[in-house]
Amino acid sequence: MDNKHHVVIVGGGFGGLYAARKLKGEKIKVTLIDRRNFHLFQPLLYQVATGGLSPADIATPLRFIFRHRKNVRVIMGEVKCFNPRSKKVVLLDGEVKYDSLIVAAGSGTHYFGNDHWQSLAPSLKGLEDATDIRSRILRAFEAAERETDPARIQSHLAFVIVGGGPTGVELAGTLAEIARDTLKNDFRSINTAAARIILLEGMDRILQTYPVKLSEKAVKSLERLGVEVRTGSFVTDISKNTVTVKRGENQQKISVSTVIWAAGVKASPLGQALAEVTEAKMDKAGRVIVNPDLSVPGYPDIYVIGDLAGFTHQNGKPLPGVAQVAMQQGRYVARLIKSKLHGKASKPFRYKDRGSMATIGRSAAVADLGWLKFSGFPAWLLWLFVHLMYVVEFQNRLLVLMQWANNYFTRNRSARLITFDQANPQMVSGPFENVPEQKDG
Amino acid sequence: MDNKHHVVIVGGGFGGLYAARKLKGEKIKVTLIDRRNFHLFQPLLYQVATGGLSPADIATPLRFIFRHRKNVRVIMGEVKCFNPRSKKVVLLDGEVKYDSLIVAAGSGTHYFGNDHWQSLAPSLKGLEDATDIRSRILRAFEAAERETDPARIQSHLAFVIVGGGPTGVELAGTLAEIARDTLKNDFRSINTAAARIILLEGMDRILQTYPVKLSEKAVKSLERLGVEVRTGSFVTDISKNTVTVKRGENQQKISVSTVIWAAGVKASPLGQALAEVTEAKMDKAGRVIVNPDLSVPGYPDIYVIGDLAGFTHQNGKPLPGVAQVAMQQGRYVARLIKSKLHGKASKPFRYKDRGSMATIGRSAAVADLGWLKFSGFPAWLLWLFVHLMYVVEFQNRLLVLMQWANNYFTRNRSARLITFDQANPQMVSGPFENVPEQKDG
Numbered sequence: 035m036d037n038k039h040h041v042v043i044v045g046g047g048f049g050g051l052y053a054a055r056k057l058k059g060e061k062i063k064v065t066l067i068d069r070r071n072f073h074l075f076q077p078l079l080y081q082v083a084t085g086g087l088s089p090a091d092i093a094t095p096l097r098f099i100f101r102h103r104k105n106v107r108v109i110m111g112e113v114k115c116f117n118p119r120s121k122k123v124v125l126l127d128g129e130v131k132y133d134s135l136i137v138a139a140g141s142g143t144h145y146f147g148n149d150h151w152q153s154l155a156p157s158l159k160g161l162e163d164a165t166d167i168r169s170r171i172l173r174a175f176e177a178a179e180r181e182t183d184p185a186r187i188q189s190h191l192a193f194v195i196v197g198g199g200p201t202g203v204e205l206a207g208t209l210a211e212i213a214r215d216t217l218k219n220d221f222r223s224i225n226t227a228a229a230r231i232i233l234l235e236g237m238d239r240i241l242q243t244y245p246v247k248l249s250e251k252a253v254k255s256l257e258r259l260g261v262e263v264r265t266g267s268f269v270t271d272i273s274k275n276t277v278t279v280k281r282g283e284n285q286q287k288i289s290v291s292t293v294i295w296a297a298g299v300k301a302s303p304l305g306q307a308l309a310e311v312t313e314a315k316m317d318k319a320g321r322v323i324v325n326p327d328l329s330v331p332g333y334p335d336i337y338v339i340g341d342l343a344g345f346t347h348q349n350g351k352p353l354p355g356v357a358q359v360a361m362q363q364g365r366y367v368a369r370l371i372k373s374k375l376h377g378k379a380s381k382p383f384r385y386k387d388r389g390s391m392a393t394i395g396r397s398a399a400v401a402d403l404g405w406l407k408f409s410g411f412p413a414w415l416l417w418l419f420v421h422l423m424y425v426v427e428f429q430n431r432l433l434v435l436m437q438w439a440n441n442y443f444t445r446n447r448s449a450r451l452i453t454f455d456q457a458n459p460q461m462v463s464g465p466f467e468n469v470p471e472q473k474d475g
Numbered sequence: 476m477d478n479k480h481h482v483v484i485v486g487g488g489f490g491g492l493y494a495a496r497k498l499k500g501e502k503i504k505v506t507l508i509d510r511r512n513f514h515l516f517q518p519l520l521y522q523v524a525t526g527g528l529s530p531a532d533i534a535t536p537l538r539f540i541f542r543h544r545k546n547v548r549v550i551m552g553e554v555k556c557f558n559p560r561s562k563k564v565v566l567l568d569g570e571v572k573y574d575s576l577i578v579a580a581g582s583g584t585h586y587f588g589n590d591h592w593q594s595l596a597p598s599l600k601g602l603e604d605a606t607d608i609r610s611r612i613l614r615a616f617e618a619a620e621r622e623t624d625p626a627r628i629q630s631h632l633a634f635v636i637v638g639g640g641p642t643g644v645e646l647a648g649t650l651a652e653i654a655r656d657t658l659k660n661d662f663r664s665i666n667t668a669a670a671r672i673i674l675l676e677g678m679d680r681i682l683q684t685y686p687v688k689l690s691e692k693a694v695k696s697l698e699r700l701g702v703e704v705r706t707g708s709f710v711t712d713i714s715k716n717t718v719t720v721k722r723g724e725n726q727q728k729i730s731v732s733t734v735i736w737a738a739g740v741k742a743s744p745l746g747q748a749l750a751e752v753t754e755a756k757m758d759k760a761g762r763v764i765v766n767p768d769l770s771v772p773g774y775p776d777i778y779v780i781g782d783l784a785g786f787t788h789q790n791g792k793p794l795p796g797v798a799q800v801a802m803q804q805g806r807y808v809a810r811l812i813k814s815k816l817h818g819k820a821s822k823p824f825r826y827k828d829r830g831s832m833a834t835i836g837r838s839a840a841v842a843d844l845g846w847l848k849f850s851g852f853p854a855w856l857l858w859l860f861v862h863l864m865y866v867v868e869f870q871n872r873l874l875v876l877m878q879w880a881n882n883y884f885t886r887n888r889s890a891r892l893i894t895f896d897q898a899n900p901q902m903v904s905g906p907f908e909n910v911p912e913q914k915d916g
């Protein structure tokens with residue numbers, strides 16, 4: 035029992051992490067609650083899904099990050115709901131009292147009412163998703179190598195990525211390089227370069243949030259790598275080995291064994307849980323509409339930040355669900371709480387857009403810095419620099435850089451492991467008639 | 476269809492890998508079959524289980540290893556049985572004809588008739604075992620931090636390792652260091668240094684295969700790290716949170732939430748499958764008794780090597796199931812097959828014992844080179860050198876060395892991730908009454 039101001043933070047993503055970091059001070063104690071024991075550097079998750087980096091390269095134990103911050107306590111636990119009257123966060127197995135509450139629970143994947151697609155077309159949200167997708171991609175090549183039927187070989191060597199946002203673009207580009215470069219010498223029956231990588235986007239262009247010119251550059255870069263980019267294409271059905279795509283009036287079935295979902299994002303269900311008890315409004319994406327200072331209307335001691343916050347930008351548009359926004363909001367709220375403790379007033383939150391970037395394979399990217407838009411190798415170098423700068427806050431900086439340099443120069447990706455749950459080992463997806471004869475070596 | 480001599484190798488462990496590497500030559504083609512798509516550097520598996528290295532650091536895709544060896548084809552598949560009459564290996568989903576067959580299927584874990592202990596006391600065999608054990612260890616500390624009942628805290632902070640061979644010793648030593656050093660600053664309610672690490676060994680001393688003096692040194696090193704070493708102690712029962720140990724006439728129950736099995740090894744069931752069709756004899760451990768040239772009696776074109784081979788050493792003892800033996804046997808059989816193709820005779824296999832080593836924590840080890848036995852820091856340096864030399868055959872050499880140096884100097888272990896199967900997320904093992912108050916920071 036002490037008289038410190040107790041800030042409880044739900045979620046150890048970018049928002050929660052940056053808030054906790056800023057909440058230093060003798061009068062404050064912080065409890066950071068997360069379901070996982072690590073902070074995940076999500077912008078590089080696609081590198082894990084494609085075998086370029088290991089999970090531990092982009093995940094850092096939360097306890098390690100705060101080991102020397104004695105006023106921060108980390109709790110691994112799942113939040114069930116909130117009780118603003120008694121100022122409590124209710125976990126599945128316990129509860130925590132707060133003086134100020136920061137909800138930074140992030141977002142999950144939106145299958146637009148088709149949740150049964152999840153097992154057929156996994157999305158790239160967590161570490162386990164990434165290693166699952168990695169296994170599926172590699173298993174598809176293994177199955178193709180074992181197969182004798184030409185149609186089935188083609189289906190094993192087809193990869194559909196649904197959604198032309200940054201994640202979809204990054205996955206498609208990297209996958210194309212894996213097929214054409216990394217695996218070039220690995221197989222004896224199939225030609226991995228014959229793999230088809232199809233990127234589907236419902237709107238009229240990929241990278242919607244970027245300037246039109248950069249979208250066009252991105253398409254060119256992707257096509258140079260051999261990716262088929264199809265805009266205006268909606269997925270209407272996914273079943274085992276088939277994706278049905280609607281484009282205008284046309285329906286088409288694509289025979290494909292690997293589908294990756296990079297399309298929709300929906301806010302964490304904790305947004306709903308919070309809205310229920312605070313009567314806050316939610317937007318269509320399930321985000322909690324917050325005040326200009328990111329607090330929940332009527333509850334000046336509860337803040338929502340990051341992907342879960344419905345905050346309208348100075349230009350009238352809602353802020354996108356990106357790391358930049360979450361970091362800035364985390365820092366803002368931390369400062370705000372400290373100011374309030376000192377009885378000072380604060381300005382409303384203002385987002386400072388530092389630009390956005392997406393990579394396309396190993397040496398191309400598009401960058402939109404607002405005052406400058408560019409693409410190609412310079413954009414890729416900038417992307418690399420910025421990402422390393424942020425990874426640099428983690429102890430793995432040097433290791434990631436080396437792994438990267440190694441991948442870049444050797445075109446190898448060493449983390450090409452097919453791992454699986456012991457209880458449910460999914461083998462190469464046979465049955466096969468037989469083992470094909472080896473072509474002469 | 477060609478007239479090359481087709482060597483089929485079952486298993487991509489040390490034996491199979493070294494055989495395939497040696498089987499160069501224009502007249503030979505090789506098919507290497509493994510259930511997994513990678514070769515695993517098992518001697519460092521305990522480092523993955525304790526968060527020091529990532530899975531990809533010690534696993535290399537088999538296809539990558541043989542990418543430039545056009546006469547080697549890799550097949551990911553599960554072998555069901557053998558048909559020596561038609562010279563076929565039968566997979567779950569296909570079959571492969573051979574001219575010569577090398578069975579190098581290795582070994583699994585022996586629970587001495589208590590297979591139901593497996594889920595309570597996992598063993599360290601594959602990569603998934605290692606990440607599972609890693610999660611269990613970390614989850615135990617998380618649970619202790621959340622707990623308020625002193626007895627249950629103690630049980631969460633108790634770790635029992637069953638089996639005082641090299642793996643058990645290495646795990647115990649590393650675990651002690653994690654508790655005392657790595658996690659020192661990470662928790663706010665518990666004192667991680669109060670963790671009990673108990674190493675149980677049924678025989679009268681640990682490291683049975685080493686000279687008595689080195690066993691004694693190992694005990695001293697372990698005790699210096701705070702490990703309780705209990706010899707002559709048999710596990711008679713394992714249930715959730717309790718291990719029952721018999722020592723002489725005494726039975727004792729230890730309250731413990733994490734048990735790791737490092738005790739028994741049994742040969743792969745493929746040994747049995749091979750013995751059935753060849754009428755070969757098996758030893759008590761399920762290994763196939765082989766001729767002095769490692770061939771199966773009556774079948775000069777079938778060889779068994781590595782952990783699966785029951786081969787009696789020149790000194791009358793069966794060879795131990797270690798990487799050294801498998802590597803030498805793999806190389807020997809490869810040379811033998813090539814000699815036979817050239818119509819030359821060969822000498823029987825002779826094992827050249829280069830010694831054995833085991834580490835105890837981050838800077839102690841015991842080494843028995845036959846002509847020289849030593850321990851402590853020099854032994855640890857030698858251990859490091861030898862292991863890196865072998866890892867050096869993999870592209871990750873530099874990365875592993877750096878990771879190691881980093882772990883060594885910072886006492887950190889960056890791969891401390893609690894990962895789980897999405898379908899079955901095992902949370903911290905509550906329920907807890909409440910979240911304990913934070914001690915003053």
